[in-house]
Amino acid sequence: MMMMPNDLMTIRQMCDAFDVTPRTLRFYEAKELLFPHRDGTRRLFTRRDRARLTLILRGKRFGFSLEDIRQILDLYDRDGSNHAQTIRTYELAQQRLAQMEAQRAELDLAIADLKAELDAGEAMIATLRRAAE
Amino acid sequence: MMMMPNDLMTIRQMCDAFDVTPRTLRFYEAKELLFPHRDGTRRLFTRRDRARLTLILRGKRFGFSLEDIRQILDLYDRDGSNHAQTIRTYELAQQRLAQMEAQRAELDLAIADLKAELDAGEAMIATLRRAAE
DNA sequence: CGTTACACTGACGTTAACGTCAAGCACTCT
DNA sequence: AGAGTGCTTGACGTTAACGTCAGTGTAACG
Numbered sequence: 388m389m390m391m392p393n394d395l396m397t398i399r400q401m402c403d404a405f406d407v408t409p410r411t412l413r414f415y416e417a418k419e420l421l422f423p424h425r426d427g428t429r430r431l432f433t434r435r436d437r438a439r440l441t442l443i444l445r446g447k448r449f450g451f452s453l454e455d456i457r458q459i460l461d462l463y464d465r466d467g468s469n470h471a472q473t474i475r476t477y478e479l480a481q482q483r484l485a486q487m488e489a490q491r492a493e494l495d496l497a498i499a500d501l502k503a504e505l506d507a508g509e510a511m512i513a514t515l516r517r518a519a520e
Numbered sequence: 521m522m523m524m525p526n527d528l529m530t531i532r533q534m535c536d537a538f539d540v541t542p543r544t545l546r547f548y549e550a551k552e553l554l555f556p557h558r559d560g561t562r563r564l565f566t567r568r569d570r571a572r573l574t575l576i577l578r579g580k581r582f583g584f585s586l587e588d589i590r591q592i593l594d595l596y597d598r599d600g601s602n603h604a605q606t607i608r609t610y611e612l613a614q615q616r617l618a619q620m621e622a623q624r625a626e627l628d629l630a631i632a633d634l635k636a637e638l639d640a641g642e643a644m645i646a647t648l649r650r651a652a653e
Numbered sequence: 654c655g656t657t658a659c660a661c662t663g664a665c666g667t668t669a670a671c672g673t674c675a676a677g678c679a680c681t682c683t
Numbered sequence: 684a685g686a687g688t689g690c691t692t693g694a695c696g697t698t699a700a701c702g703t704c705a706g707t708g709t710a711a712c713g
Contacts, residue, residue: 414671428691448626493581547701561661
């Protein structure tokens with residue numbers, strides 16, 4: 388055990404750990420979502436990058452754009468300077484929270500609808516089964 | 521009052537009612553999501569089209585693709601024939617329901633996370649306010 | 654009958670989020 | 684030295700969901 392000297396990971400280790408392609412990680416760096424260090428030319432991803440990537444992937448799962456996510460991520464690592472910007476970002480995040488809660492309400496509705504349809508389908512299939520005997 | 525002879529609507533009436541562009545409605549027709557009648561060359565949208573469009577727009581709001589939506593819509597207007605296909609579609613919808621419930625669970629988590637961050641931000645801003653007096 | 658208003662059909666443009674080469678370093682093993 | 688492996692940077696390709704524009708048609712109005 389000295390196979391992970393620091394907590395820095397190569398691009399391949401990252402890909403295996405998060406099930407993404409190298410292209411994706413480079414793309415996220417280009418979009419300033421990740422900031423890996425360099426060993427000469429090679430990328431080395433830090434613990435911070437992994438935390439961010441976790442949030443990126445979570446955000447993507449319910450339809451946020453990478454640009455949305457980038458702005459949210461900025462909320463996570465303010466250092467206390469740049470107060471005005473902090474407050475603006477805070478307000479932005481509040482808006483987004485409202486959106487998300489509205490989205491959940493609609494999702495609840497849609498799930499109820501779909502469940503009703505499924506019950507109807509089930510009844511119909513049962514009928515078909517009986518007719519087939 | 522005889523301005524709505526049947527319950528058929530022109531493309532413009534549809535656009536106004538649903539806040540979409542003509543291009544969008546034509547596109548949905550091309551993708552076989554809508555099936556407006558024709559008066560010569562002009563489209564006339566039925567009550568059924570309106571019901572479908574409502575579901576299309578709802579589906580889009582939480583990130584389903586039009587192709588996903590098209591398959592779900594098929595569940596809504598089975599006529600009882602083509603049983604095998606009905607059952608397959610039913611199973612497909614069940615899978616999607618599971619996805620949606622998983623998605624909601626994650627959404628709940630993310631909302632909690634974001635709320636925590638917002639509370640932190642609030643405390644920080646309060647501190648800044650006090651420091652500014 | 655001319656014009657205005659609205660609709661139609663192509664067909665090309667656009668954005669997001671990567672995929673997919675191509676070509677070239679930098680190590681390491683043999 | 685040569686071969687292989689892994690990483691790098693361009694740069695062009697791709698899909699979804701429309702936007703946008705050009706050219707044409709037609710129904711109604713004055």
